[in-house]
Amino acid sequence: MLMEKPPEKPVLRQLLEASSVGIHLVISTFMGLALGYWLDRFFDTSPWLTLLCLLLGIAGGFLELLRIAGKSK
Numbered sequence: 001m002l003m004e005k006p007p008e009k010p011v012l013r014q015l016l017e018a019s020s021v022g023i024h025l026v027i028s029t030f031m032g033l034a035l036g037y038w039l040d041r042f043f044d045t046s047p048w049l050t051l052l053c054l055l056l057g058i059a060g061g062f063l064e065l066l067r068i069a070g071k072s073k
Contacts, residue, residue, distance in 0.1 A: 021068055025061040032057015 036053025040046040 017068060017071075021065050024064040024068075025058075028061035028064065029054070029057045032060070 036050035039049040
């Protein structure tokens with residue numbers, strides 16, 4: 001039995017998905033940094049929560065990158 005190939009996405013849609021990767025990386029990193037900075041100011045724990053949330057934001061951005069890359073195959 002022959003398997004049919006799934007229909008390919010239009011080129012414009014592929015380009016839009018690829019361009020969103022950079023936006024996701026920047027936004028998640030910035031949100032982690034901002035949240036950590038705010039928590040450090042609130043709890044007076046500088047710089048530990050800023051660093052922790054920044055690393056979590058970066059990790060979240062890369063997870064989103066992997067999710068988008070796996071979806072585009």
